[in-house]
Amino acid sequence: MSSHPRWTSVSMPYVTGVPGDAWAAEAAAQGGTGTQRLLEVGEKPAPEPVAAALDLQAGDPVVLRSRLMLLDDQPVERVESYYPASIARGTRLAETRKVPGGAVAHLTTLGYPSRRIVEDVTARLASPDEAEEFGLQPPSCIVQISRVILSDHDLPVEASIMTAPADNRRLRYEITP
Secondary structure: OOOOOOOOOOOHHHOOOOOOHHHHHHHOOOOEEEEEEEEEEEEEEEEEEHHOOOOOOOOEEEEEEEEEEEOEEEEEEEEEEEEEEEHOOHHHHHHHOOOOOOOHHHHHHHHOOEEEEEEEEEEEEHHHHHHHHHHOOOOEEEEEEEEEEEEEOOOOEEEEEEEOOOOOOEEEOOOOO
């Protein structure tokens, strides 16, 4: 991120369900090229924090989509998105390829529009694996955003955990009444 000294990240474009590549658009607006590398897609048992976020039991099946977000070919964020298998199984969310138009837009086409978003932001020291992945010198801090997207009747349809270096990162929240 050295060529981008101050990075401002806004959540709204990622959660509206409007088809498109929000990451590429955000990076371009700040003078960079945003791409992503799909690391893993598959059905697995829900870890306890994910199960709680999705109102499931620990071990219930979820579909995981894990991605490494790149800015000008440098890793800047790891995103792990989980979907209840009852919603994602047999859909594009379970395929090992980029979801055309984005996962949240696909959820909308499946009948699960975003109605409410809950985000928790924490900061901590990077683990050795995270420091290596992001090219950080220990000790370095990372920021972690845990996001839950809820659809109609407060049904949780996506739980994402985003991990990124804290250096030069600012999160901006805009609330529309």
